[in-house]
Amino acid sequence: MSVFILIALIVLVLAVIYQIGRASEFASLLRGEEKVQAGTNRLMAWSMLLMFPLGMWAIYACHQALIGKMLPVSASVQGEGYDSMMYVTLIMTGIVFIITQGLLCWFAFRYQSTPNRKAYFYAHNNRLEILWTTVPALAMAVLVIIGLRHWFNITSEAPADSQIVEVVGKQFNWIIRYPGKDGVLGKRNFQLINNENNVLGLDTNDRQNLDDIILENGEVHVIVNRPIKFIIGSRDVIHDVGLPHFRYKMDAVPGITTTLWFTPKYTTAQMKEITGNPDFVYEIACDQMCGKGHYSMRGTIIVETAEEHAAWLAKQQPYLKGGQAPAPAPSAADTAAVPAATPAPVQTITKL
């Protein structure tokens, strides 16, 4: 019932607006069309003029209302490149914005039709065209150069001493895998995945898998001030590892491995102080539409000191039970590569 009342109300409002429109049309016929048109023209010219200060005030008010809700300082070293690039672009586009919108409003007001005005026949001027082709081109060149310098910086190879963590998306959460003591992630095979005891399809014939740790709660633990490299994959559809606080984003594409790396600057505890928010947490937001639960596909990153990290790591158990390979699946026969029952300790342990 309320639905019909609502619709009836909208129809009524529209009918009233329409009648006002009709009435003004008749009124203008009575008062003399030319006179009314001249009046309307003046009104519109003034409103174009007012639009500029009003708009600028609205932009200021919007900025004041929202600036407190923006992200804190970049939590990664590399994200500072984004922040500075953003400010450079903001200043350049901001200047153009104010000038062009200002000219638009001013010209509209200044050159409103009056009985005596004659438009100035001005069809072309090649020097002006060259001016406003080259100036934007140069400005763009500057932005491209600065931008690409940052771009190649953030997409370069991760340093050799980076921590490694694998982040795998599935509908609708993140599975995190650590390389364990050997510092190497073992092979995965999507055909070995099952939701009971092998969520990532670890290849049990690969000894490097034996010490790998898997967290199904989407929690990534990383050490502050040490580069961290994300190895990103997906089990089903395309997801995206979105890290707003670190200014990073990378798709998780099934069948393809993508990577990103950065150096976290502040521990979670430090960030709680910076933001003044005791509940602060670094969040991983899925940024690629992945189905009905897309909006709830949340992970977290705990940035901590090396000691905290070591303490946490000591409590973790390898995912494959007892550090032992289950009986190798007969179909996945690659037994020749496994010489002994007890795996020799691998010497590539990183300084975890």
Add this chain to the structure above:
Amino acid sequence: MNQDVAAVQGPNVAHTHHGDDTGHHHEHHEQHFIWKYIFSMDHKIIAKQFLITGILWAIIGALFSVFFRLQLGFPNETFPIMETFLGKWAQGGKLTPEGYYALVTMHGTILIFFVLTAGLSGTFANFLIPLQIGARDMASPFMNMLSYWFFLAASIVMFASLFIQTGPASGGWTAYPPLSAIKEANLGSGTGMDLWLISLTLFVVSTLLGGLNYISTILNMRTKGMTMTRMPLTIWALLFTAVIGLLSFPVLVSGFVLLIFDRHFGTSFYLSELFVGGKALPYVGGSAILYQHLFWFLGHPEVYIIMLPGMGITSEVLSNHSRKPIFGYFAMIISLIGITVLSFLVWAHHMFVTGMSPFLGSVFVLMTLLIAVPSSVKVFNWLTTIWRGNIRFTVPMMFALGFVSMFISGGLTGIWLGNSVIDMHVHDTYFVIAHFHIVMGVSAFFGMFAGIYHWYPKMFGRFMNNTLGYIHFFGTFIGAYLIFWPMHYEGLAGMPRRYYDYSAWESFKHFEGLNVFISVVVILTFIVQLVFVLNFFVSIWYGRRVTTMNPWNSPTLEWTTPIRPGHGNWPGEVPTVYRWAYDYKDDGHGNDFVPQTTPIQPGEEVH
């Protein structure tokens, strides 16, 4: 260039070129309603068919956005009206996540393809090309009719998909596989996705039939004296729009064909190593990124398919209502060419975060920022066009000025997004939503509205109501800025798009109040659009009558036709053109413009 006067008398003589220029009168006897309005081959009627179908789709698409904004603004409330419209997708007045994603997907698909492609260039290419170049109809009126009917078929299939049990496609308007390919992954990836693919393929057929017609008509059927460089910029813009569509839409279909094969015939073009619905799927070796390349090879030029007609219309309207020639006519054409060429070289800027090679990314950064150059040339030329003009603030002029404002605002944020290092952070956030809604949503709509208000007198022989037009303009202009400006902030704060609910997120939940504000403005702005719809339809029958042939004092050819032109446009001979389309100067008789049909006077300087 001789005019084919017999072309409109029947489909079988559409290709005869007998050079009969004597101009016999077209005394059409009154046609039956069905042949005159339904299966019409008159380009003017087909234009109106496109326009009215587009308006109906726009209402549906906008209503969908109102519904999902209700969810975003008020995630804890229930709205019985949603259940009335959406049924089980909003059980008890609360939108389900599946319903939300279906609405978002359909909103994008409808607005981009059905409204801003078919509704915009379908309307104005059909209406303006023959009238402004001096042709009696399109090169092939029959193909033109088919173009509309394929569009209608596409519309019917898409509309039908809204009512099937598993719902319409709901994987986003971009329909990325594997989400769109595996029906277990997403409710909307079942029959809804098939209908979506069929509908859009029909739509592409419609676009190609139309585009071929527009190009061949412009190239071959201009009246005597109408050289290419005397054409109005609307025609140039529509020409390049058609060229872009012709070159890019087929690539989209090829992408769709592969997707259909993956969906139904077991191929692995886009699929590899998937574990969905509790089991590993047999697909190996495909690349999900391949689809994105094929999609955006259309997807980005599509943005310019949407923008160029609005640019052309704005050039025409700004010049006419400033009583001043368009500034830099040739620069405008060259910048259109620049945009057309570059539009094919920027597609992968949608894919900076897919793990694509950073070097490849850098090439696309360069190309993307380059496209800002022709765009800024256009803006400065528009500003110089109104400079020292004699401006009449008619409703179309207001919308054209609004177009320029919106195009600046949305274009400038494109410079942010085109730079991959910034995109790395704001990709798929509300910043992107704000950017593309302002630049190709709102400003394309402003171009369309400017065109509708400007050529309405030619379409229907009546004016739309001015007061309602001004209400429509201010409501839309202010509303659009209030909706989309704050979204930039949400995006810079990292707030992802396509989320059903933000309340569980520590990083995004504090925008709750802003989301309420935006949703309320959306509802108000939607109602303002209904004022336009009302104005449009009522004015067809009750609007103020046009009493003079050339109400806007425009030099272009369409205003040399009778107030209500019949099929064939000119009752007598098609007029000959002697000058360019922007001769806004003293004609020596107290007028401030010289029609294109006036011969050059002795001693007159030719542009």
